[in-house]
Amino acid sequence: MSATDQPPHSWSSFDLLERSRGGGDAAAAALFARYFARLTSLAKSRLPSQIASRIDPEDVVMSVFRSFFVDARDGRYVLGRKGDLWRLLAAITKHKLMRQTRFHRADRRSIDLDAPLEQIDETRLVRLLEPTPEDAVDLADLLNDFTSGLSPLDGHVLELRMREMQIPEIAREVGCSERSVRRSLSRLRSSFLDRLSSDQNGLAPDVETLPSALLDHGDFLLQRMIGSGRMGKVFKAWQRGEDRPVAVKFLRKSLIHHPGAVRRFLAEAQTIAELRHPKIVGTHGLGRTPGGSYFLVMEYVAGSNxxxxxxxxxxxxxxxxxxxxxxxxxxxxxxxxxxxxxxxxxxxxxxxxxxxxxxxxxxxxxxxxxxxxxxxxxxxxxxxxxxxxxxxxxxxxxxxxxxxxxxxxxxxxxxxxxxxxxxxxxxxxxxxxxxxxxxxxxxxxxxxxxxxxxxxxxxxxxxxxxxxxxxxxxxxxxxxxxxxx
CATH class of the missing domain: 1.10.510.10 (Transferase(Phosphotransferase) domain 1)
Known part of the structure; x- marks a missing residue:
């Protein structure tokens, strides 16, 4: 049976590459079916624990396939008849992971996990406990990012503490000494406050397309969240100066150090500003939070989707x-x-x-x-x-x-x-x-x-x-x- 008569799942690596080079859709389908899960598992296993919450392995693998399809069509890959396409795709995946890891680690600060409780600034803790509506947006993103990187023990201790359980109760629940629980809580407090300080002092990358007039974040009273996506969260808000309801989309706090994410967010604002049509949700302008993130103010549509x-x-x-x-x-x-x-x-x-x-x-x-x-x-x-x-x-x-x-x-x-x-x-x-x-x-x-x-x-x-x-x-x-x- 010739290669053209064989079903796609039985094609060799050489056949898959040659068919991808020719733009074959069956080859693309076979590649996804054969390698997507394996490459995702590889990406997950190679992600450092410190930044695993910031990088989506499936996004990395999608980028791998996109690069492969483009480069294969341009004839950049050569594979013998006994060659292994898995090695090529795995190498591309590792290369992309290495680049993203370097990027995410570039501005990370070291964290002292054993800082004593006495070093904690209580005034900042009060601010944490009583956030304004504007702070709540940033804090929600910060908490999500923080908790996703915790160890199983610290995550369990934090969950029980948030239920207002006392240290002896937590110790019995997790099966360790009260001293271990206190050390865990100390690490959690210190790490979170260090992360909070880092985020508040961090600045978004310089973007040349910033409008000259930015909206004042203090003019908006947040009321409730009405949507959430990978790039940000959308809130219904009241614009005090104009006395009207609006929808405010905030760029996620964890993305403000990503130049590509910031540019995409600002590009969306610019794109909507170019469109003035009764069937398109319009924009009222762009603003920036004191923490360095951005928000887009749009028309509020009362109905559902x-x-x-x-x-x-x-x-x-x-x-x-x-x-x-x-x-x-x-x-x-x-x-x-x-x-x-x-x-x-x-x-x-x-x-x-x-x-x-x-x-x-x-x-x-x-x-x-x-x-x-x-x-x-x-x-x-x-x-x-x-x-x-x-x-x-x-x-x-x-x-x-x-x-x-x-x-x-x-x-x-x-x-x-x-x-x-x-x-x-x-x-x-x-x-x-x-x-x-x-x-x-x-x-x-x-x-x-x-x-x-x-x-x-x-x-x-x-x-x-x-x-x-x-x-x-x-x-x-x-x-x-x-x-x-």
Whole structure:
């Protein structure tokens, strides 16, 4: 049996590399299925414990695959017929881990774990116990980052102490002496206060694109958290000066020393500022906290998002079409300015007080005119991701990437699930880059009109050239369905 007749799971490393060089989607799917879990385990095992909470192994592996696909296509790798592709991918993974480890360790301070209790500044402890709403945002991120790196014993002691248990009770619960508990609490207090001091004195990297007029953080009264993501948290707040409700998105405290994260956050603010459309959540400006982090102030939309809405109740196909058409209107405005959203999903579509859709979260948006687009990372939400976002072999990211996103949103509204599902992230990514088409929504919901199914399937075509050429064409195909009685 020749290599072309063998199933992908039996291909050799040489065959996989050659097919990846030619942009084969089956090879990309086989690579994800074969190596993703192993590389993730490798990344986890090689991460130093001091920074394990700051680096996501799956993000590292996604970056490895993206680099591999790009470099393989450019002919940078040579492998004999008996060569081992695992060694190559493992070497790329170790190289990326080494670079990230050096970056994260560059500004870390040493921590004296045996500092006596007498050295603790009690005034800072009072500030910890009675934070202002603005402090609470930074402290929440700081606590999450701090607790994720604790040893099992210290983590258990801290949890019991936060339940207001006394030292003798904690000692009995964890099975050690009271002296060991006191030493553990001493380490925890000293380490946390040292981390707090380090974070408060740290400065975000210099960014040339800072606006000249920054909003004053003291003008905003935080009320409650309404969203959370990898880059930051979103709060409903009251803007005192304007006497209005707003949504405030804070960059995570742990990311303010990452130049790439800061630039992306500021780029999102700049992107939204360029877009003025009634179907896009607008921005009121950018600000900076006393601790050196950044926050973005946006319009507050009182309703929920489409993801929550579909979980609570079924959506009629006509209503789904109306919402997608409204999303098209917002994207036409963005595309006319060279901006592609790149992360369309029900959770990023808000429902306003009139029942209409408002597009939000341009954190992964790309400017088509950007001479140096980001190409080394796989970015997006896997179950809704277009193939070209996971593998360059499918072509460049352009306006048709959002056409795919529209199809993914329509699919989810019609069926109650994303286009791609699986038991693990590698399984989902393998389906995204594989050659198998998305299942027809008509098979999941037989009552759907044929035209709605056809539009959805054309949007979700794997090859960009087989989709609609623009979101305007998608809207033109859907509008007659709304007008029909």
């Amino acid at each position: 489409l993801d929550l809405h579909t979980r609570r109740s079924d959506v009629s196909w006509r209503q789904a079409v109306v919402w997608v058409v409204e999303t098209c209107q917002a994207l036409e405005h963005a595309h006319a300015r060279g901006i592609v959203h790149c992360d369309l999903k029900p959770a990023n579509l808000l429902i306003d007080e009139n029942g209409g859709v408002r597009v939000t979260d341009f954190g992964l948006a790309r400017h088509l005119s950007d001479p140096t687009p980001r190409t080394v990372h796989i970015e997006g939400t896997a179950p809704y991701m277009a193939p070209e976002q996971a593998s360059r072999s499918w072509g460049p990211i352009d306006a048709r990437t959002d056409v795919y996103g529209l199809g993914a949103v329509l699919f989810a509204l019609l069926t109650g699930r994303p286009p791609w599902i699986g038991g693990s992230l590698p399984e989902v990514l393998a389906k995204v880059v594989g050659d198998e088409p998305v299942v027809s929504p008509g098979l999941i919901r037989p009552d759907l009109p044929t035209t709605v199914v056809d539009v959805c399937r054309k949007c979700l075509a794997k090859r960009p050239r087989d989709r609609y050429g623009s979101v305007m064409e998608v809207r033109a195909a859907l509008v007659p369905l709304i007008e029909e009685r």
